[in-house]
Amino acid sequence: MKKVLGLCFFVVTALSFGTEPTGKYKTIVDGLMALESSHPALAKVFSIGTNDEGTEIYALRVSTSPEKMDPAKIGQFIVATHHGNxxxxxxxxxxxxxxLLNRYQSDELWRGNLGQMEWTVVPVLNVSGYNKGSRNERGYDPNRDYPGPCSDKGYGKLKSIRTLMEFLKTRSFAGSVTAHGYIGNFTYPWGFYTDNNDTLDENRYREIFRKVAEVNGYSYGNAGDAIYPANGTFEDYVYWAHGSWSLLLELRNGSAKDVAGTVPAIAKYFDLIDSTPSSKNQFEANCNRVQGPDLRRE
Ligand SMILES: [Zn+2]
Incomplete structure (x- = not known):
């Protein structure tokens, strides 16, 4: 009887607290915890909030004062794994x-720009998709779930996306990178259905991205031209809603070598962008009412 009661207690407990990371996601969260343990003065694991399953979406904050958010520092943001595959x-x-942590540990760089910055990195946004190796989350494409100037309804179906949108309001982020695969390019807004893909920052974006692409030989351009338009993406949202300089990374093949060659390119991007969000992020062209099929698979 005691055993049965014990089992019942275990089942109820597991259901009530069924929110701890599991599977491959747990390995990533353990990796974040290990980085915090090995760099306690520079790194802190925290949750930006929960998804539809009640699972915490964990991030690592890297700064010279990582215990809490410091809005006086320059905010930089990276999110990966919108697509679980x-x-x-x-x-x-x-x-x-x-x-990044290695660079912080260099005495020379501590006195430079890094000391003024605060980084937030979310390695896995689509937790259930990542654990299953599937692109979507709960049947929806998370990177079509954001509002935008040409998609003002039908967004925010996923709690993970609503959670991230709330988090992006908690401080200013000068720069943003969203990581995907696999094409081998860097793109910038706009990437939705419009009669003009150029933002008011087109020249500035082009100047920055040319230098970023030189580092690893990827191609670059604005997303609507370089890939294929899609409404409701993070990379357009973060620029349109917050002015954050926005880079969509499409890794070439995601191999260790590809990733190792791309890390310094993204570090260069964060060096080149302005220390404040753009003030020219308003959309002034026309939305295309007729939209083609959503052909993006990356
Ligand atoms: Zn993707």
Whole structure:
């Protein structure tokens, strides 16, 4: 009887607290915890909030005062694994963090720009998709779930996306990178259905991205021209809603070598962008009412 009661208690407990990371996601969260343990003065694991399953979406904050958010520092943001079948993007986030922490540990750089910055890196946004190796989350494409100037309804179906949108309001982020695979390019807004893909920052974006692409030989351009338009993406949202300089990374194949070559390119991007969000992020062209099929598979 005692055994049966014990089993019942275990089942009830497991259901009530069924929110701890499991599967491959647990390995990534353990990796974040290990980075915090090895760099306690620079790194802190925290949750940006929960998804539809009640699972915490964990991030690592890297700064010279990581225990709490400091809005006086320059905010930088990286999110990976909107699509659960792109594990190269997860690897990229973790390798970027390791490289970033190494750079912080250099005496010379501590006195430079890094000391003024605060980084937030979310390696896995689509937790259930990542654990299953599937692109979507609960049947929806998370990277079509954001509002935008040409998609003002039908967004925010996923709690993970609503959670991230709330988090992006908690401080200013000068720069943003969203990691995907696998094409081998860097793109910038706009990427939705419009009669003009150029933002008011087109020249500035082009100047920055040319230098970023020189580092690893990827191609670059604005997303609508370089890939294929899609409404409701993070990379357009973060620029349109917050002015954050926005880079969509499409890794070439997500191999360790590809990721290792791309980490310094993204570090260069964060060096080149302005220290404040753009103030020219308003959309002034026309939305295309007729939309083609959503052909993006990356
Ligand atoms: Zn993707």
């Amino acid at each position: 792109e594990p190269g993007s997860t690897l990229f986030a973790m390798e970027f963090l390791k490289d």
